[in-house]
Amino acid sequence: MNYRDSRPIYEQIKDGLRKLIVTGAMAPDEKLPSVRALATQLSINPNTIQRAYNELEGEGYIYSVPGKGSFASGNTGADEARKAELLSQVRELLAELRYLGVSNAELAALVKEEQA
Amino acid sequence: MIEVKDLVKRFDGFAALDGATISVPAGSVYGLVGPNGAGKSTLIRHLTGIYRQDTGTVRMGGEDVWENTALKARVAAIPDDWYYFLQSTVRDMMRFYRGFYPRFSMERYEALKDVFRIEEKRMIRRLSKGMQKQVAFWLALCCMPDYLILDEPVDGLDPVMRRQVWSLVLGDVAQRGTTVLVSSHNLRELEDVCDHVGIMDHGKVLLERSLAQLQDTTVKLQVVFREDREVPPPEIPVLHASRIGRVHTLIMRMSAQEAEARLAAYDPLLVDAVPLTLEEIFIYELGGVDYAVKDIVL
Known part of the structure; x- marks a missing residue:
């Protein structure tokens, strides 16, 4: 958390x-910290x-089991709103990159690189 | 649940409270803010049963507070001017508290010894102001209260201790569903710990909302229009507008999506929604109402 x-x-x-879920730092079906633990830890x-x-x-990143807590979901493809936000x-x-003179070919190369 | 309705309290004809109404949902943390002399502490003294109201009702969990010993056994408070007996040590005060609060937990008392690290045989009046406040928290938390009333609770505490006591209090809220009412001037801190806010001025409550509601219904937008404009289009309802160069900063009382949709009609070059802090919300919501209110957000 950033106080600024x-x-x-x-x-x-x-x-x-x-971020933790998307980058895989939190594996699918891994338990999230409890509300109480986070509340005391972060005040x-x-x-x-x-x-x-x-x-x-609601966005599909986590699911909760009554009495057990919240868990990271495996698939996160369902969130259209987030998709639109990221695309924008x-x-x-x-x-900004075009403004700085980066060509389309370079950008395309970047996309390819990320796929590999 | 704490419910105060149309509370009036006069001192020699001066109305310190002039029809104040608040409602604190059970298990929430309610921040009470307002300029000095707004009546926060007076309201709090009604909640702790020290003052008797002239008119109006003061209820907790549906029961009247005044002279209600059974209810007050479930209420712990830290006033701004706390009192310890002359010559008393932490242990002496603990015995005193234990006599009044049937649910006083010795287990907690022992556990909190490690947190506060104050020698329990030391005389409280010889401790520093901040340490005396720590003792107040130590004792209040041991009472296992259902209602915790705090009047400027973290003033005088160092940054580590501030977080420490908030973490203890919020742990209690999460675990036991304690209802907390806190008065403070530190809006940045309230933003983290509160879920409801009420703002007082001249003995009245001007505004009372949940934090989520406040943040969802007010938005700050930075907009650049294609053509050079002096002022934003008049059809757009703004709470406040300012301009630096071509960038207009607009405060609008609606959700970010709605505001962006309305501005899209003007085909702007850039629209950027920036969330408002609690401080900003107060400045813009109340700046026009009363100047004294503005002073609290220093």
Whole structure:
């Protein structure tokens, strides 16, 4: 968590967890820290953390088992809103890269490189 | 659940509280803010049963607070001007608290010894101000309260201790569903720990909302229009607008999606939604209402 970050805390929590799941730092079906553990560790309101968890569940990144806790989901392809958001970010980055004189061929090469 | 309705309290004709109404849902952390003299501490003293209201109701969990010993056994409070007996040690005060709070937990008392690291045989009045406050937290948490009322609780605590006590309090909220009401001037800190906020001024509550609601319904947008404009289009309802160069900064009372959709009609070069901090929300929401309110966000 970054205290200088002006975004709402629950969004920071969401982004942090999402990053862990997407990069594979958190394996599918791995248990997330409990709301209580996170609340005491970060000194953050447990209801705020619960809200972040609920939204992540709605977006399909995690699933919860009553009485057991929340777990990372395996597939995260379902989230159309997030897809659109990321694509618009890529577009912004592309605009800046073009401004700096990076050619389309170079960009295409980059995409290929990432695939491999 | 804490419910205060139309609370009025006069001192020699001066209305310190002038129809204050708050409602704190069970298991939430409620931040009470407002300028000095707004009536925060007076309201808190009604919640702890020290003052008796002139008119209005003060209820916790559906019961009136005044002279209700059974209820008050479940309420722990840390006032801004705490009191310890002359010559008393931490252990003496613990015995005193234990006599009043039937649920006082010795197990917790022992566990918190490691956290606060204050020699329990030392005289409390010889301790520093910050350490005396730590003792207040130590004793209050041992009471296993259902309601925790804190008046400027972390003033005088060092940064490590601040996080330590918040972590203990929030752990209790998560585990036991404790309802917490906290008055503070530190909005940055409240943003982390609270889920509901109420702002007071002149003995009244001006605004009371959940933090999520506040943040979802107010948005700050940075916009660059294609053509050079002095002011944003008049059809767009803005709370506040400012301009640096070609970049307009607009504060709007709606969700980010809705605001972006409305601005898209003008085909702007750039629209960037920036979330507002609690401090900014207060400045913009209340800046026009009362100047005194502005002063709290220093």
